[in-house]
Amino acid sequence: HLWANGVAVDWAPVFEGLDAQRVKLPTYAFQRQRYWPGVERVSPTPKLARRLQVESGRSLRDVVRESAAVVLGHHPDTALDTHRTFRELGFDSLTGVELRNLLQSRTGIELAGSAVFDYPTVTRLAEHLAGRAEPATPQAAADVTGDPIVLVGMACRFPGGVSDPDGLWRLVAEEADATGPFPTDRGWDLDRLQEVSATSRGGFIADVDGFDAAFFRISPREALATDPQQRLLLEVSWEALEQAGIDPGTLAGTPTGVFAGAYGSGYGDLVSREQLQGHLLTGGAGSVISGRVAYALGLEGPAVSVDTACSSSLVAMHLAAQALRTGECNLALAGGVTVMATPEMFLEFTAQNGLAEDGRCRSFADSADGTGWSEGVGVVVLERLSDARRNGHEVLAVMRSSAVNQDGASNGLTAPNGPSQQRVIRQAL
Template structure:
């Protein structure tokens, strides 16, 4: 049956969801030249393959079929056949009035309740990441053949035109893998999607599952997405052929769509933005997420970053910039520091106001107490670091946290292993943390494990530090053989964590994470270990004093707070009930 034949009938006086569904299904099938049975009524019309012109003609035909005007906007408000039919039949539930934003108390801590990652060395889960860190994994390897022919691009002379001086990088396995069907993305659209979009979507999904939140349950929620991204190389990697540009290319290539893709897939309606401040992008994104949660713009937030190396041009450019270590190591704070090695992957943290996380019984890996962002301003060149600005941003984050710098025991440093960057960072850290210390500030850098993930580097450090706080241990920073002679470790009260070690217990464990962009944007995140859930207050009600006392006794296992035992109840320190939004989901990233 042709599309014209489908729409040749007279108008209908009755409107039922079944009638509208049948009409739309048959009409869409005619437009797409498929059988009506193959039309998925739960997918948006656009995803089924209808462009704007065909959607407009479909609405016109629907108006004729129903013998009443159907405004064009309803297809965007109700994008699936099922939703549109229910609306036109009057059976769709009225949209609930949005809840008033919940503005947090000034400086309320933010809980890290979920982690997601995909990193070099086959690291796809938080558990695998912690194992890699404790094992001292060095995931750097030669450029794989599916990226570019390293021999054609390699020259040990960094001045050689159009050549790179390194064969190394932190590369992922099978970067093209993607379960498009799970996300209801057509094969044609998936082919035009930058792998950074695909990976960010998968890792965000996995992070929500790690937080015990069913991703699909968040539709319509005030959930924000803040993701760092930089280079766009997919069109170069696919040949830059103008004849290959298709309907989905504009969306597939645009970095601003990376977080938008997550929001669209899950129906999230909080703030959504891509952040590009170079190597500080993902920590700047985290800063914005924390602000959004505190302001009440978001009730839940995803923050992180993604980076994929698909074409040699960026590595060539960084060779000319003078940043690459030809030996393929980030030797943070070491005498052999000679540049960094590039890395790729993605990391996402799920964030919630601490009061909400405790009320929901969430597992809390760590708590963000404060954040800060600033810029170097006019330093000794656009890309030259400014030690005073770095010190200022670190100090501001701990002021936001309300914590004295002398109480901070660890900093996950920017730590690239560059000749200039490491001494500047060490001096800035000493300026903030040296005074009044009883023991040295410990330093480390996940770049020594996975390479420098550039816009995603900060969130990798955040993941590492959250896990270290969670386990009470400090993983080793690799490739540290001899202290950099240009750093006064003694005066600055600094030491590098060269071996895996227990994290000494203090009244509270505090740690910072730094990220400095080569355009001058600096970010620092102040972390605290998760609260002792055994001491979480739990409200109790009873119909009398004795009943209340009996409840307290039962809750505390026979001892009361007055007897010196822990105060009333609380959720366990780990695990706990599912977060709001659903029961624990099985499996990992798709």
């Protein structure tokens, strides 16, 4: 007897009269014996299997956990982490289908073959089974017309040792200088840069290579292949939610949006492709800047990565507010991140004679002599005012309005156009 879907099946008639040396069996036919108390005494009819599950008093989450353990070759009582993804527990496409088959036979509820991908944890798959067993009542879309957009949480990292909004306030209030010499922890050829760059200063985040990969359930190998911009945005997004009084772990499956401004940092060119192959595509993709946050927290609202150069973070907030106003999401993370993995910006602007020699910007001042480059990451949590009041979130600011346009033709591709900028300001006002 071999076991199929948790039920004892006599396979002898199938192989009777066949030459065993010539028969190629599918691998799933030789997996270790399954044991479910009582199941071997019944036929595998869905209704009866489901009735056994109900009469036993086990919750659907217990049934999913036990089934997952057995498919992985463990004892049914093995304590699997119900919040870890099936992929992290060791499932692949084949064992995922096997788990689907076993759950169908035990509960009588039909599941898609992609169930472990669509509902990637024990808890979420159990919730889906409960929803399939008891049809959900459709919810009416919220009326969000005229509901102001408010800021209820924020977090950041900036040069000058800034690790939170209070630190940023102190930096500004004390008129401190956040610039410093080129970093020594990024493998840059500092001797060569001293010769070819018009400046040797900029604004750099400290400990940019520090990341608690285990906290976000990311392997060390994948973490090394991941752009520091993704890592920092993930950490600061978590901090912004906590600052808003929201447990990030409670947002899985909710229509929470992520809107992140970023640009290509060049990090992928610095790491070993042979050692990190398989992770570099997602580790360096611009689209994954926002997608990484959505995946790690299980968010199901819009996830949009924005690259409109210097305005990226503001455009991300504009898009987040629009999504909240139209009901595409109930909560939104918005902001941006910049990490200079390579010194190319300094070299390029030196060639254009557009770099300030002391690395400092003096906007609108007669002494301005070029740009200065700096890093940073900032995330705000946006919500409709009615939701903020209902959820008891402190309102830190009101986002009255926003507008977006493009300069169009001007004296060069990167040169600003005054009338166009005046128009977008009037439009927002």
